[in-house]
Amino acid sequence: MTKDYRVNEEIRAREVRVIDPSGNQIGIMPLREALRLAEERQLDLVEIAPQAKPPVCKLMDYGKYKYEQSKREREARKRQRIINVKEVKLRPSIEEHDFQIKARNAARFLRDGDKVKATIMFRGREIMHTELGHQLLVRLAEQLKDLSIVERQPKLEGKNMVMILAPRPDLHKQEVKQEMEERG
Known part of the structure; x- marks a missing residue:
């Protein structure tokens, strides 16, 4: 299925680069502040690029994101044709x-x-x-x-x-x- 991302309290970095839901950069901030920002907006903080320095995190509705990903994968599997x-x-x-x-x-x-x-x-x-x-x-x-x-x-x-x-x-x-x- 989809690769698992670290979400909210699972993120293990001191500082993170935060991106808002529309893809605009908010900036680099301490993890605690980024989590507070996510909570204010009723969204999840999802680590999308853990290897970056500092790690890149995006504000998004993680449940909705996972659902859309699985839906996309089901569609792709449906279109796939196994050739014998x-x-x-x-x-x-x-x-x-x-x-x-x-x-x-x-x-x-x-x-x-x-x-x-x-x-x-x-x-x-x-x-x-x-x-x-x-x-x-x-x-x-x-x-x-x-x-x-x-x-x-x-x-x-x-x-x-x-x-x-x-x-x-x-x-x-x-x-x-x-x-x-x-x-x-």
Whole structure:
């Protein structure tokens, strides 16, 4: 959550630089006087820069400040999108219908905002024909070019060839816009 500040009697400095709620500097004064000033205005004295010489303290309603901070954090978490990496596994000798099904699944993952890791698995002597796997991955990327960008070009890793597709950033913005319009 938010970082904790020292408030009122928790402050351990002799002198503090005081700032009023609107951000104007009041000046440097003894801690006791700053606490009295805060009490007169029915506010809290909050240490916002303890490492400064003298420490900087601000007059504010600390409860209200903490509430606003937590509200801001909740909003930020709500807007945050966790991107998963979904995997689509293919073989170099895949049939056309199976390829189309894998491509459709990859398209669905991309529309959901997830990245797609397309893997071609070579078995036995198939590794001699890596160009077939490369062609297949290029074909998949070509088929999904409206929905994705190639984040990592096809690359051989051991007995697998891997390519990573990421959803188009502009596509996600369009979907969010459509969703907002639907809600009214």
